[in-house]
Amino acid sequence: MTDTQNESTWTKRQGELQRAIREHSLTARNAKAMLEYYLRLNCPEHQTTSHRDGHPKWCGRCGYTDQGVQLGAPDAEQSEPSTRTTFTVSEYIDLCHGIARDKGFWDKGVEAANIGEKLMLMTSEIAETFEEWRAGHGVTETYYNSDKPDKPEGVPIEIADLVIRVLDFCGAFGIDLEEAIMTKVRYNTTRPHMHGKLA
Numbered sequence: 001m002t003d004t005q006n007e008s009t010w011t012k013r014q015g016e017l018q019r020a021i022r023e024h025s026l027t028a029r030n031a032k033a034m035l036e037y038y039l040r041l042n043c044p045e046h047q048t049t050s051h052r053d054g055h056p057k058w059c060g061r062c063g064y065t066d067q068g069v070q071l072g073a074p075d076a077e078q079s080e081p082s083t084r085t086t087f088t089v090s091e092y093i094d095l096c097h098g099i100a101r102d103k104g105f106w107d108k109g110v111e112a113a114n115i116g117e118k119l120m121l122m123t124s125e126i127a128e129t130f131e132e133w134r135a136g137h138g139v140t141e142t143y144y145n146s147d148k149p150d151k152p153e154g155v156p157i158e159i160a161d162l163v164i165r166v167l168d169f170c171g172a173f174g175i176d177l178e179e180a181i182m183t184k185v186r187y188n189t190t191r192p193h194m195h196g197k198l199a
Contacts, residue, residue: 056095066102068094089167089178096164097171110172118169125162129155 043062058065087095100106106113132155133139142154170177188195 056099065095065098068098089181090176093167093171093177096167100168100171105168106172113172118165122162122165122169125158125165129158129162132158 043059043064045061046059046064047061048057048059048066056065132153137143137154139155142152142156144151145153167177169175
């Protein structure tokens with residue numbers, strides 16, 4: 001099988017798997033097992049390692065993370081594959097929801113999820129963002145505490161937590177966030193100044 005055929009087969013299987021996950025026809029545990037199977041089938045020596053600080057680990061041979069998101073360029077002969085600096089919303093959804101599944105947050109299945117609780121946890125991240133700002137931290141400041149030196153803190157991190165929860169939610173329930181954003185943006189362009197509200 002040629003590299004092009006290999007890539008095409010993997011891309012097709014990855015798409016089928018992600019659709020199955022979103023349609024809730026796979027449990028989190030089965031989905032993870034199938035993803036691992038397809039990764040190994042596409043890249044028999046699949047092994048993820050850190051290639052760049054602050055980025056998730058990915059395999060230097062196939063370029064994919066353990067969640068099936070392509071972050072690196074496939075290159076079996078380079079120890080440091082080239083990196084992408086931008087990702088689609090859908091790729092971030094797959095990455096964030098995949099990590100959440102791997103960490104056990106969806107072990108009981110989507111059907112057992114408390115949607116109200118999931119939504120309120122998003123609002124809790126806004127409250128934590130406000131607390132960071134009220135404590136005197138700048139809106140662009142990321143810092144580390146001595147008690148947990150590896151854990152980032154700050155307004156940007158709390159906003160990131162909010163976005164990650166949103167992306168995870170969209171991944172679990174099959175929400176096409178890219179389409180939803182563009183639908184709302186298109187509508188917003190038609191609205192009057194200040195959306196018709198008095199200043």
